[in-house]
Amino acid sequence: MSASTFRARALRIDLTGAIPFILLLIAWRTAPSASGMPEYMLPTISAVWDKAVELIGNGQLPRNILDSLGRLFFAFLIGNALAIPIGIAIALNRHASDVLRPVLTFLQSIAGVAWVPLAVIWFGIGMGSIVFVIANTIFFSTLYNTITGVEGIPKVLHRAVRSHGGHGWQLYRELILPGAFVNILLGLRIAMARGWHALVGAEMIAGTSGLGYMTMEAVQWYQSQTIVLGMLCIGCLWLAMDRCIFRPIERRTVVRWGMLRP
Amino acid sequence: MMRLLRHPSVVITALLVAGLLAFHTWSRVSGAAKFAAVSGEAGADGRLSAEIVLNVTPERFHIELMQDAGRVVEIKGRSIFLADLPAERALAIARNYWVAELRRWRPNAA
Amino acid sequence: MSAAALSSAGRSAPPARRRTISPRLWKGALGLLGVVALWQASIPLVGVPEYFYPSPAGVARAAWRLVETGILPSYIGDSLVRYAAGVALGVTLGVGLGVLIGISARASRLLSPIISFFFAIVEVAWIPLFVLWWGYGFKVILIALTYIVFFPVLYNTILGVRTVPQVLINAALSLGATRWQLIQEVTLPAALPSIFTGLRLGAGFAFRGLIFSEMIAAKSGVGYLIFEGASNQQTDRTIVGMIVMGLLWLFIERVYIRPLEALTVDRWGLATRAEDRE
Secondary structure: OHHHHHHHHHHOOOHHHHHHHHHHHHHHHHHHHHHOOOOOOOOOHHHHHHHHHHHHHOOHHHHHHHHHHHHHHHHHHHHHHHHHHHHHHHHHOHHHHHHHHHHHHHHHHHOOHHHHHHHHHHHOOOHHHHHHHHHHHHHHHHHHHHHHHHHOOOHHHHHHHHHOOOOOHHHHHHHHHHHHHHHHHHHHHHHHHHHHHHHHHHHHHHOOOOHHHHHHHHHHOOOHHHHHHHHHHHHHHHHHHHHHHHHHHHHHHHHOOOOOOO | OHHHHOOHHHHHHHHHHHHHHHHHHHHHHHHHHHHHOOHHHOOOOOEEEEEEEEOOOOOHHHHHHHHHHOEEEEEEOOEEEEEEEEHHHHHHHHOOOOEEEEEEOOOOOO | OHHHHHHOOOOOOOHHHOOOOOHHHHHHHHHHHHHHHHHHHHHHHHOOOOOOOOOHHHHHHHHHHHHHOOHHHHHHHHHHHHHHHHHHHHHHHHHHHHHHHHHOHHHHHHHHHHHHHHHHOOHHHHHHHHHHHHOOOHHHHHHHHHHHHHHHHHHHHHHHHHOOOHHHHHHHHHOOOOHHHHHHHHHHHHHHHHHHHHHHHHHHHHHHHHHHHHHHHOOOOHHHHHHHHHHOOOHHHHHHHHHHHHHHHHHHHHHHHHHHHHHHHHHHOOOOOOOOOO
């Protein structure tokens, strides 16, 4: 929310904002030669561009991007498919909620990259362990938001639906799903962001392919062009996902229903 | 202000700090006692050799720490034999609670 | 006095229930115990090597061994120093720049675009470049943590500064406040709840960032323990590391971050908790 109000201001056409970028580019061009920084530490812009052309040409960059996105997508499906029903079930049962809450709080506090070493032992290096870690991250993020969402539905509404004869499936369809929907939806965006961080991190530690792997692997060979290229791809892909998938969904649903100001 | 001082977070922090200080004092005192055994060993350059006896079988963690301080000559059982060890580093090592004692030791080669 | 204060440390239970152990508490303890019991009971059923699936007893032994050897206390100390330094630096920069951008339209126009640009390049992506520049060690971790904390604090500070009621500013100005006094007496206090929301978010991200960067770029610390244990097939140590990580974070969050937020919310009566903003 804070970022978006900020963004709206930032997007106004204004050349003042370009000054730091120009300074940055100048610094990028002159700093290495001025400070005697060896070239392998900071590549020139043209070297990054050449690297991009080369890696697109031989198919490495597209393959790594697709690998990363595929894992994220897969883990996103698994994590949410488990988290939403389990979250609703836990939130609706007070005893279950009381018993499980500390366990879940604890597991949530360690969800993420911390699982990578263990996952590697269980699933070997590569796809399996990475999907496990991302699904785990996304699961706990969404679970938390689902439980908060369902528990946030006023008790009055439960009684109101019941007193009108609603029960069983109807209760879910008419009250719980719509009531918790906003929280779940907002949660999905946060879960995706966390998943993306964890994905890049996990690939750096235990990947055999993917953007994170590509970027970290380049450190071994002092290929700073590949590192900078990887950074740019990681940043741009995240912006694209956030702006093209989650913002529009939020705008179409949550904002339109007046439940949250953009 | 008084209410703030009695806030659980403040109380917990105070207890933690007190505990750490007590522990720190204890390790300084016991460290000095352990170091006393070798304090006379230091040569003109302020360096000494010593056998560091640990409470546990040494792991890489300990060996790396010792390598950082001096020259590791030998590791036998729970003992690490160190040469060229500056006296102040020996005292710092002695302060660790996992160090049982420091013993006099002279490398025979020298 | 201290015992009573400690017992109510967890959450703000209504005073009437403070004396007895709340059912929520023992149910929660039951859940935790249940998980450990299930874990231990599943060991003979699964029947795989200890390094593949360590038992709770094995993990407890490993934890004791790590304490005995002095490894765990030393690693926890290293991690906490790195974390505190990174968070402190990130908050200082975030609040400073946030106030500047919040009150000055010119600074906002100048700096906002480039800040958005750097915000998009997540800190994980910087770590390889940092490692290339500075090798493994404290510097990389410190800068990565500062980077993580900086953005949430910055954005929330800007939000807080921009939403200071104009009435307050006018009142202070009409009383003859200078620009610096205005910031000190009005802007900062009024923006404080928002700043703490940023701090809470940033501190959470930074803790994960700490563990991650220690896995990649350190030779000590809790993250290193998790990583190193697994690569030496001492999986029990990895699990000790994960448990310590969880406990440390819960401790930091419950004992420091939440009360800090609650304090400002109480004092200024502004509910801007990140979680229940609905």
